[in-house]
Amino acid sequence: MAFADPSRSQKRQIIKNKGGSPPWTHLEPSRHKSPGARTCQVLLCSIEYSLFVGDNIFDRLLRRVHTGFMETPDTLREAIIWFSDFEHCREFMMALRWPDGVVKCPRCNSEKVLWISKERVWKCYGKHDHLKFSLKTLTIFEDSPIALEKWLPAAWLLMCCKNGISSYELHRALGVTQKTAWFMLHRIRLAMQDGNTGGMIGGEVEVDESFIGGKARNMHKDVKARKIRGTGPEGKAIVAAVLERGGKVRARVVETRRKHTLQKPVRENVKPGSTLYSDALKSYDGLEENFEHQVIDHAIEYVRGNVHTNGMENFWSLLKRGLNGTYVSVEPYHLFRYLDEQAFRFNTRLDGDGEKISDGERFVIGMKQIVGKRLTYDQLIGKSKDAEEGQSPKRPA
Ligand SMILES: [Zn+2]
Numbered sequence: 001m002a003f004a005d006p007s008r009s010q011k012r013q014i015i016k017n018k019g020g021s022p023p024w025t026h027l028e029p030s031r032h033k034s035p036g037a038r039t040c041q042v043l044l045c046s047i048e049y050s051l052f053v054g055d056n057i058f059d060r061l062l063r064r065v066h067t068g069f070m071e072t073p074d075t076l077r078e079a080i081i082w083f084s085d086f087e088h089c090r091e092f093m094m095a096l097r098w099p100d101g102v103v104k105c106p107r108c109n110s111e112k113v114l115w116i117s118k119e120r121v122w123k124c125y126g127k128h129d130h131l132k133f134s135l136k137t138l139t140i141f142e143d144s145p146i147a148l149e150k151w152l153p154a155a156w157l158l159m160c161c162k163n164g165i166s167s168y169e170l171h172r173a174l175g176v177t178q179k180t181a182w183f184m185l186h187r188i189r190l191a192m193q194d195g196n197t198g199g200m201i202g203g204e205v206e207v208d209e210s211f212i213g214g215k216a217r218n219m220h221k222d223v224k225a226r227k228i229r230g231t232g233p234e235g236k237a238i239v240a241a242v243l244e245r246g247g248k249v250r251a252r253v254v255e256t257r258r259k260h261t262l263q264k265p266v267r268e269n270v271k272p273g274s275t276l277y278s279d280a281l282k283s284y285d286g287l288e289e290n291f292e293h294q295v296i297d298h299a300i301e302y303v304r305g306n307v308h309t310n311g312m313e314n315f316w317s318l319l320k321r322g323l324n325g326t327y328v329s330v331e332p333y334h335l336f337r338y339l340d341e342q343a344f345r346f347n348t349r350l351d352g353d354g355e356k357i358s359d360g361e362r363f364v365i366g367m368k369q370i371v372g373k374r375l376t377y378d379q380l381i382g383k384s385k386d387a388e389e390g391q392s393p394k395r396p397a
Pocket residue numbers: 105106107108109110124125126127128131
């Protein structure tokens with residue numbers, strides 16, 4: 001699915017000349033005659049700055065962000081107000097899924113569709129099974145009885161809250177059960193999964209690994225007996241990560257700290273010839289064959305000029321703050337989903353020009369990834385044998 005985003009400088013230009021016509025006004029009028037498509041066209045072609053929120057003298061302009069194809073709220077408060085109206089959810093989802101304003105059947109790509117407002121679905125006139133489709137069809141929201149008015153704020157919370165949001169918090173905030181909230185959050189985490197679509201990373205790259213797991217003294221006697229055998233980091237999960245300085249981090253759960261398991265993610269994700277910075281762990285020996293490998297021995301020093309892994313330390317501290325503070329207890333089986341979540345927020349902190357990405361922009365980046373992904377409850381709890389997209393969950397030994 002291709003989105004024609006104006007560049008950030010173009011967007012800034014638009015914001016500067018508020019009265020000016022945005023780059024998507026040249027879009028051809030919709031050939032589509034369904035009312036849904038018309039709404040979308042209106043949305044795409046008009047920039048309305050005079051929308052007020054609230055109902056008293058503190059009413060103020062609802063500032064909304066240009067995100068290339070539409071406007072979205074810019075703060076959590078605005079998002080909750082904005083998405084409490086189904087029409088706004090519908091406009092948002094339509095602009096997201098059909099940026100050219102023409103609603104197409106997700107199953108056969110036909111434009112011959114009719115909006116049935118009572119059922120909130122479209123009907124396709126093609127010749128196939130399942131003629132009706134909704135805004136949720138073929139997205140992470142598929143088959144969910146939860147309304148978009150709840151899904152969108154939930155996605156906002158998880159995508160934009162630095163330390164994540166627990167299922168208990170979401171359960172109280174949205175008025176859904178805790179189990180539902182837990183399932184919702186995992187589906188949103190699937191959308192946040194990178195899928196390594198950005199190609200290989202390069203330049204200056206930090207490489208590190210970290211142990212993730214509960215402290216033995218906090219564990220119940222039985223849990224401790226099950227998880228901790230012997231001394232050292234046994235019973236803890238190991239996460240290996242590579243980070244391009246000023247760019248993206250990629251993290252995954254690995255089974256051991258042995259050479260082949262730790263070097264595999266490096267070779268898979270980093271362009272040969274890049275500069276690598278790692279600590280003095282023996283498992284990283286040998287990377288100098290393909291990379292410019294610089295080692296910092298943490299027993300002696302933490303920084304030597306440009307040689308350090310401080311970027312990785314920053315990521316670990318954010319990850320652990322989320323895992324220890326917000327989620328408290330994460331099964332190793334689900335750990336990779338929490339890695340996806342933290343990596344998404346980490347990777348959307350700055351844009352290519354080094355400017356901060358706002359919450360509204362981050363939300364749209366994440367929401368663009370909801371299409372074509374699906375996670376059923378059985379898949380989530382490991383009951384289903386269906387292969388799930390992306391990294392398969394692995395229980396550490
Ligand atoms: Zn169809």
